[in-house]
Structure formats: C-alpha cells, structure tokens
Amino acid sequence: MKILHFADLHLNIPFTGSYFPAQVARACRTRLRKTLHELLNLAAAEEVDAVTIGGDLFEADRLTRDTVEFLLSSFEQLSPIPIFIAPGNHDYYSPVSIYARYSWPENVYIFRQRRFQPIELNEEIVLWGFAHNAPDERDNPFHGFKVPSNGKINIALLHGSETGNFIENRAAHAPFQAHEILLSGFDFALLGHYHNASTLKVNKKIAIYPGSPQPLSFGEGGEHGAALVEVLRDDIRVRPVITATQFFYTYTVDMSTFNGMSGLVPEIRSIAGDSPDREAAFLRLHLTGVIPEDTHLDKELLREQLQNYFDFVLIRDTTRPEAWYEELQNEPTVRGAFVKRLKKMMAEETDDRELILAAMRYGLQAFEDERIDLT
Ligand SMILES: [Mn+2]
Incomplete structure (x- = not known):
C-alpha cells in the first residue's frame, strides 16, 4: 500500500x-x-x-x-x-x-x-x-x-x-x-x-x-x-x-563592521546560493549595531540592488549612531549603567578598545532581546 x-x-x-x-x-x-x-x-x-x-x-x-x-x-x-x-x-x-x-x-x-x-x-x-x-x-x-x-x-x-x-x-x-x-x-x-x-x-x-x-x-x-x-x-x-520552489531567507548584518556597499550586496546575495528549481526568493534583512560617525548607508539603494536578486526585500533597521552611546550612559537604567561602565573602561584601557566596543555591542543587543551572533 x-x-x-x-x-x-x-x-x-x-x-x-x-x-x-x-x-x-x-x-x-x-x-x-x-x-x-x-x-x-x-x-x-x-x-x-x-x-x-x-x-x-x-x-x-x-x-x-x-x-x-x-x-x-x-x-x-x-x-x-x-x-x-x-x-x-x-x-x-x-x-x-x-x-x-x-x-x-x-x-x-x-x-x-x-x-x-x-x-x-x-x-x-x-x-x-x-x-x-x-x-x-x-x-x-x-x-x-x-x-x-x-x-x-x-x-x-x-x-x-x-x-x-x-x-x-x-x-x-x-x-x-x-x-x-x-x-x-x-x-x-x-x-x-x-x-x-x-x-x-x-x-x-x-x-x-x-x-x-x-x-x-x-x-x-x-x-x-x-x-x-x-x-x-x-x-x-x-x-x-x-516540493518547495519559493524560499525565505533571513540575514543579519552588523553595521558596526560595515565598510561599503560594494561588498555587502554580494555577501547578502550569496546566502541564497544557486538553485535551478527556485521560482522565488524572499529576503528579510536585519541591520544591527552601532554605525560609526562617518558612515552613511543608503537603505533605498541597498533595497534596490537586492531586488535584482530577491522577489521581496524586507529591511529591519535597528542600527544606532555612535552618539547614541553618549545619550545612553545618562539613562537611569541598568543599561545606562552598563554603557557608562564600559565607556569608563574604554577611557582607561586604550589597548582593549576593540574588545570593549564588541562587549558594548553584544551587551546592547542582549538588552534589546536581539539574537546575538558572536563573530
Ligand atoms: Mn495548523
């Protein structure tokens, strides 16, 4: 049977x-x-x-x-x-x-x-x-x-x-x-x-x-x-x-390490790979992290470029400008205290600046209940 x-x-x-x-x-x-x-x-x-x-x-x-x-x-x-x-x-x-x-x-x-x-x-x-x-x-x-x-x-x-x-x-x-x-x-x-x-x-x-x-x-x-x-x-x-011929992709980009659009689009595009049976691909892109002062990201341009490869692109943007840290440390919360403490460490131990910045990033992600990818 x-x-x-x-x-x-x-x-x-x-x-x-x-x-x-x-x-x-x-x-x-x-x-x-x-x-x-x-x-x-x-x-x-x-x-x-x-x-x-x-x-x-x-x-x-x-x-x-x-x-x-x-x-x-x-x-x-x-x-x-x-x-x-x-x-x-x-x-x-x-x-x-x-x-x-x-x-x-x-x-x-x-x-x-x-x-x-x-x-x-x-x-x-x-x-x-x-x-x-x-x-x-x-x-x-x-x-x-x-x-x-x-x-x-x-x-x-x-x-x-x-x-x-x-x-x-x-x-x-x-x-x-x-x-x-x-x-x-x-x-x-x-x-x-x-x-x-x-x-x-x-x-x-x-x-x-x-x-x-x-x-x-x-x-x-x-x-x-x-x-x-x-x-x-x-x-x-x-x-x-x-039997699937349509696919949903989710990808997170930490914008703290962003260095230009030219690498970003191929990086995101590569997650879908090549599949001859695919009829449609949908992307949910999460931009996270703290953006350095001198960086500008054109989200609409990014979406346009990605739409060459995906049938639909949903961008969720939870990035923050670097100045946000300054504001945060005055916040009367555990999060504020956390930022204040790390800022102080950064001022004292200049050798570990990168490490402390990473700790700040992951810590703040945790405060916002985001998924933390240690990379
Ligand atoms: Mn059901």
Whole structure:
C-alpha cells in the first residue's frame, strides 16, 4: 500500500505576516495552486493507493469560491484514487464549513469528528482520522483513546502539535507527545501543523510531519514537501519528496563592521546560493549595531540592488549612531549603567578598545532581546 501524504498547503493564505505587497502575495497564492497540482500529479505518477492530507489545506477565513471550485475539480481529476482529509485549525470542520456546505467528489473523504474515526484502506490497514471542530482545539487527541485490538496496521491522520516535553504548552493546537501515538495503539501517524519537515521516533520511526509543501513565512527555512509512505506488513517506509520552489531567507548584518556597499550586496546575495528549481526568493534583512560617525548607508539603494536578486526585500533597521552611546550612559537604567561602565573602561584601557566596543555591542543587543551572533 502506497500513500502520498501532505499537509499545510494553506491555500489563500494572505502573507500579511511577511509584509508582502499584494502582487507578491498573489503570485505566491498562485504558486500554491500549482503546487497542489504537482502533488496530485505525483500521486498519479507514483500510482499511490491513497492521498492523505493532514489539515490546513486552506485558510477558511480567506477562502474564495474560486478556490473551492479549484479544489473540487483538482480532486475529482485524481479519481478513482481516494483522498482523505483530516481538517486542521485553519480549515476546521463545522456544519457551516466548506467541507460541509459543498458536495465533494466521490473520491474525497473528509473526517468530521474530533475523535479518531476508522476507515479500512484494505483488509490489513486502517486509517484513523481526527478533525478539528474549532480554530482552537486545545485537547490532546490521544487522551482516552485506544485502538481496539484488530490485528491490523493502524495509522493515525491528524493535525496536531507534538510538544516534546513541554506538556504545559497551553497555546498548542491539539497537543500530544510522540510516545502517546504508540500508547493509543497506533503503528504510525501522518501529521500536519508544523511547517518544517520532521520525523518522530520512539525507538523507531513512528510519525512524520511532511512540512508545508511550500514555506509560508520567514523562519520556515527547513525542508518542505510531501512524503511517499509505503506500508508493508512489518515495516513502514517513508520517502520524502521536496516540493518547495519559493524560499525565505533571513540575514543579519552588523553595521558596526560595515565598510561599503560594494561588498555587502554580494555577501547578502550569496546566502541564497544557486538553485535551478527556485521560482522565488524572499529576503528579510536585519541591520544591527552601532554605525560609526562617518558612515552613511543608503537603505533605498541597498533595497534596490537586492531586488535584482530577491522577489521581496524586507529591511529591519535597528542600527544606532555612535552618539547614541553618549545619550545612553545618562539613562537611569541598568543599561545606562552598563554603557557608562564600559565607556569608563574604554577611557582607561586604550589597548582593549576593540574588545570593549564588541562587549558594548553584544551587551546592547542582549538588552534589546536581539539574537546575538558572536563573530
Ligand atoms: Mn495548523
């Protein structure tokens, strides 16, 4: 039995969190539709027995009729291959949801209940789907649930947060711990929710997050794709398939060591490398540090130059002029005292000026809760 599993496609996602202009966001949404077609084409080419979707297929509050019709016709084209959907927090099942209001093609099966429900995939394999019924399901889906002993291979399909040891994480959607998958009697779990691909192990592989087929925001730098899962009598084999064609890059430049634009642009550009499959690249650039008195940085020029290589450039500027130190040392805070002390050291120990300046930089970054890269 061969299954293509994916999750978190997030059709119609607005990309507001990434500050995309409308045009860039629209291009990304179009790309997500194309990605769905590629996933379904892959399912057909691999002659899978089933497709499973681990939730967040779309963002319900943004969904257009057009997208619904796109989904219905795309899924119908895969017929007779069955598609099983376990709704997540963005596409939760309710009587007024798109899942309930539209008539879906016959090869599409939607799980409706916030409790595992079984479907026999064949004589040996049972798929158990769990549906979110609200945008904020905080209960553990495995609590109080036990697969009846049926001598079969039991696979869970759900959208949820494997929390590791942080069991007190109250904001998590459908939180659980990896070992509970086995405790409930499942052999394996096909998951969704985390956008970076990962594998859960308890002695052996017991579950996968395939990752969102495309990364959807800055910070989603991991692997993104789908998983081809082969269920054998005594083994479950997983083959990851990378589908990402858009990429989000984050880069920090300490402007304290800035010496001219000519080196900066190639340096930033090189983080994206060369990738023949890349359709779009987005950059979030963080400028930090204290700028020496005689330095001038033309941010608009920098953005313009970077836009030759990136489809979107977001610049966050937390640089400060050198004169800022003077102001700071009079501040009646721990930070002020810190700066005053280092200034005094600088005046006394002229040999260690560079070192003290670095300490000042890192210290101030820490005060501002910034990430500190010791370079
Ligand atoms: Mn989710």
